[in-house]
Amino acid sequence: MKVALSIAGSDSGAGAGIQADLKTFSALGVYGCTAITAITAQNTKKVTDILEVSPSVIERQIQSVMTDMPPAAIKVGMVYSKQTIDVVYRSLKKSRVPVVLDPILAAGTGAKLLQDDAYDSFVSKLIPTCSLITPNRMEAEKLAGTKIRTESDGIEAAKRIRKLGAENVIVKGGHFGKSHVTDLLLDSNGRLTKIANPRVNIKESHGSGCNFSSAATAYLARGMTIEEACRMANEYVHIAIKNAVTIGKGLPVTNPLSAIHRDANRYCILTELQQTVEQLSAINGMYKLIPETQTNFVYALPDASEISDVAGVRGRIVRVGDAAIPASYVEFGASKHVASAVIAYMSVNPAFRSAINVKLDDRLVKICKLLFEVASYDRSKEPKSIKRKEGSSISWGTRHAVATNPKTEVIYHAGDIGKEPMIIIFGKNPAEVIGKIIAILKKY
Numbered sequence: 001m002k003v004a005l006s007i008a009g010s011d012s013g014a015g016a017g018i019q020a021d022l023k024t025f026s027a028l029g030v031y032g033c034t035a036i037t038a039i040t041a042q043n044t045k046k047v048t049d050i051l052e053v054s055p056s057v058i059e060r061q062i063q064s065v066m067t068d069m070p071p072a073a074i075k076v077g078m079v080y081s082k083q084t085i086d087v088v089y090r091s092l093k094k095s096r097v098p099v100v101l102d103p104i105l106a107a108g109t110g111a112k113l114l115q116d117d118a119y120d121s122f123v124s125k126l127i128p129t130c131s132l133i134t135p136n137r138m139e140a141e142k143l144a145g146t147k148i149r150t151e152s153d154g155i156e157a158a159k160r161i162r163k164l165g166a167e168n169v170i171v172k173g174g175h176f177g178k179s180h181v182t183d184l185l186l187d188s189n190g191r192l193t194k195i196a197n198p199r200v201n202i203k204e205s206h207g208s209g210c211n212f213s214s215a216a217t218a219y220l221a222r223g224m225t226i227e228e229a230c231r232m233a234n235e236y237v238h239i240a241i242k243n244a245v246t247i248g249k250g251l252p253v254t255n256p257l258s259a260i261h262r263d264a265n266r267y268c269i270l271t272e273l274q275q276t277v278e279q280l281s282a283i284n285g286m287y288k289l290i291p292e293t294q295t296n297f298v299y300a301l302p303d304a305s306e307i308s309d310v311a312g313v314r315g316r317i318v319r320v321g322d323a324a325i326p327a328s329y330v331e332f333g334a335s336k337h338v339a340s341a342v343i344a345y346m347s348v349n350p351a352f353r354s355a356i357n358v359k360l361d362d363r364l365v366k367i368c369k370l371l372f373e374v375a376s377y378d379r380s381k382e383p384k385s386i387k388r389k390e391g392s393s394i395s396w397g398t399r400h401a402v403a404t405n406p407k408t409e410v411i412y413h414a415g416d417i418g419k420e421p422m423i424i425i426f427g428k429n430p431a432e433v434i435g436k437i438i439a440i441l442k443k444y
Contacts, residue, residue, distance in 0.1 A: 001029075001030065002029075002030045002031065002073075002221040003030065003032075003033060003065075003069050003071045003072055004025050004030045004031070004032055004033070004071055004072065004218055005032075005034070005035065005066070005071035005073075005074045005075070006018055006032060006034050006035070006074075006075045006077065006214060006217070007035045007058075007074065007075065007076045007077065007088055008021060008034070008035075008037060008075065008076070008077030008078050008102075009036065009037050009038040009039070009050075009077060009078035009080070010036050010039045010040060011042055012040065012042055013043040013248065013253075015206040015253040015254065016107070016108075016207040016209070016210045017040070017077060018034050018077075020214065020254070020256060021034070021075060021077070021210060021214040023256045023257055024210075024211050024214040024215050024218060024236075025214060025217075027256055027257050027259060027260045028218040028219065028222075028236070029218070030072075030222065031069075033069060033071065034061070034065075035061035035062045035065065036058075037053055037078055037079055037084050038050055038051065038052045038078055038084075040078075042107065042109070043248050043250065044109075044206055044247065044249065044250030044251050044252075045248065045250030045251075046107075046110070047107050047109060047111035047113075050080065050113075052080055052083075052084065053084075055086065055087040056087075059090070059091060062087075062088075062092075063091070070097075071097060071221065072220075072221035072222075072223075073097055073098045073099075073100065073217045073220040074092065074095065074098070074100070074217065075100045075102065075214050076088060076092070076099060076100070076102065077102045077104050077213065078104045078114075079104075079126070080113060080114060080115060080118065081118050082115070082117060082118045085118055085121045085122055085125055085126060086121070086125070088126065089125040089126060089129060093129055095129075098131040098132065098217070098220040098221075099129055099131050100130065100131065100132045100134060100214075100217045100220065101126055101129075101130035101132070101133045101134070102209060102212075103127075103133060103134070103135045103139045103143060104210075105119075105138075108204060108206050108251055109251065123143070123164055127143075127165050128164070128166070131167050131168060132166070132167065132169075132220075132229075132230075133161060133166040133169050134172060134209070134212055134213045135161065135170075135171060135172065136171075136172045136173045136209055137154070137172070140154070140158070140171045141157065143157075143160075143161050143164065144156070144157035144158075145160070146160065151182065151184070154171045154182075154184045155186070155192060157171055158170075158171050158186040158192075159186060162186055168185070168187045168188055168226045169185070169186045170183055170184065170216075171184045179198060179199055180197065180198055180199055181196065181197055181198075181199050181200075182194055182196040183196075183234055185230050187226055193227055195230060195231055195234045197235070197238045200238070200242050202244060202252060205244045205251060205252045205253065205254045206250070208237055208254045211236070211237050211240055211254050211256045212237045215229075215256075216229045216230055236256075236259060237254070240254045240255050240256045240258055240259065241254055243255040243258035265301055265302065266311075266332065269300075269301060269311050270311055270330055272430060273297065273311050273312075273330050273354075273430050274329070274330045276430035276434055277297055277313060277326050277330060278326075279434055280297060280324065280434055281317070281323070281324050281325060281326060283434070283437065284441075285441045286323075286437065287319045287320075287321075287322055287323055288441075288444065289359055289364070289437070289440070289444075290318070290324055290359065291359035291360070291421075292420055293422075294317060294319075294327075295317040295318075295324070295356060295357055296312045296313055296317065296334070296335040296337070296338045296356070296357060297312065297313055297338075297354075297355075297430065297433070298312040298338045298339050298342055298355055298356070299311050299354045299430050300339070300342050300343065300346060300354070302350070302353065304343055304346060304353070307333055307335070307339045308332055308333045309332065309343075310332065310335060310339035310343065311330055311332050311334065312330070312331075312333075312334035312335030312338065312339055313326045313327065313328065313329075313334055313335070314327065314329055314330070314331050315334075316335075337357070337394050338355050338356065338357050338394075340394040340395045340398075341355055341357075341394050341395070341398045341411070342354065342426065344395040344396075344402075345398055345402060345411075348406065349402070349406070351428050352409075352426045352427060352428055353428065354427045354428065354429050354430045354433045355425060355426045355427070355433065356424070356425050356433050356437065357422050357423065357424050357425075358422075358424075358437075358440075359422070360412055360414070360415075360421035360422055363444065364423060367440050367443045367444060368412075368440065370443070371436070371440065371443075372408075372410045372425075372436065373408045373410070374405075374409070374411075375405040375408035375410075375411050376401060376411065376412045376413060376414075377397040377400045377401045377404075377411070379393060379397060379414070379419055382396050382397065393419075397411070397413055398424075408426075409426050409436070410425050410426070410436075411423075411424050425437065425440075
């Protein structure tokens with residue numbers, strides 16, 4: 001396993017600094033080591049105190065790591081004073097591994113994290129030592145001595161920072177358009193690479209800069225090129241910002257573990273649903289319940305908010321003779337109507353994340369009412385604004401039905417012009433839904 005070393009300050013709120021770096025290193029599959037330069041008392045609103053670690057202890061922390069578990073890449077964050085800069089410079093000037101410098105001049109809440117009299121030392125000693133420097137727009141303006149209002153300004157700033165001695169420069173968070181945020185990477189050969197992502201609807205988050213620099217460090221430790229490391233770090237932080245959490249009264253905190261939790265959840269969802277679809281196909285008589293438009297069986301992520309968060313059967317489950325056969329494999333976004341229903345249901349009862357649609361006939365409705373809580377809605381009564389909006393009818397109907405019976409487990413509608421009647425059966429998970437299908441078939 002590759003080792004990455006973070007030389008940075010401690011954040012008691014754990015949104016930035018050493019704590020954020022360790023989360024990111026772990027999420028990206030490298031072993032994280034630390035050399036703490038300062039202890040800060042801070043939360044999502046402000047920094048209230050800073051205790052600088054003595055230069056000798058900082059030096060011993062770095063030496064302890066490098067002599068026993070040599071890192072494949074090093075990240076430098078908060079250095080605070082001339083004394084700290086001197087010891088970090090002495091410790092790294094002969095290093096042969098990539099050094100990523102995050103020029104932390106101030107906290108997102110405004111507190112100074114680099115003393116005024118340390119700035120010149122920071123520029124003259126640490127910038128020429130680094131393989132990659134990762135300033136945001138405001139940091140780049142300070143280092144380059146220029147305002148950044150356009151993409152051209154950002155490119156000029158990157159050129160000026162490179163002249164300070166940085167091997168590679170990435171100016172992050174360029175708000176040069178309404179819909180996208182662009183990072184500008186100027187590499188050691190003078191080649192410019194633009195890395196853009198859709199703008200996240202959040203004004204600012206705590207920890208994103210630390211997450212980016214530590215992600216780039218992790219990817220460099222794993223052998224990526226500078227461009228690969230920056231692209232992957234950009235994507236990683238984009239996801240972390242999208243999933244930022246509000247845990248205090250100040251800035252939302254970037255969530256560096258969201259990607260690993262998301263991927264683990266998606267894997268579990270796909271595996272569980274695939275196994276249950278196979279079980280469903282083996283149920284004697286299941287084919288009798290399949291409607292003309294065929295059946296889909298879905299399972300949603302715990303925080304599902306859109307169709308791409310819901311797994312279903314690609315091509316649906318179809319009737320072939322006396323059998324119910326999945327047309328293809330399970331994947332996210334494979335269902336539209338049943339996925340819309342389960343998302344709407346989850347907005348009222350988040351525990352119910354799975355659903356299946358079956359045909360509607362009077363006998364099935366009677367059986368469902370005998371076994372479960374049942375509600376219905378009339379598609380002919382949906383508002384015209386809903387009818388005009390593609391894909392919104394099922395969501396409207398599901399919410400309407402749940403409002404009439406919050407405990408409902410089965411929702412049906414009698415159809416409308418061009419719309420087939422349908423029953424949708426809900427459960428906490430696919431196994432619970434299958435249990436309900438089996439119970440229905442015993443009486444059908």
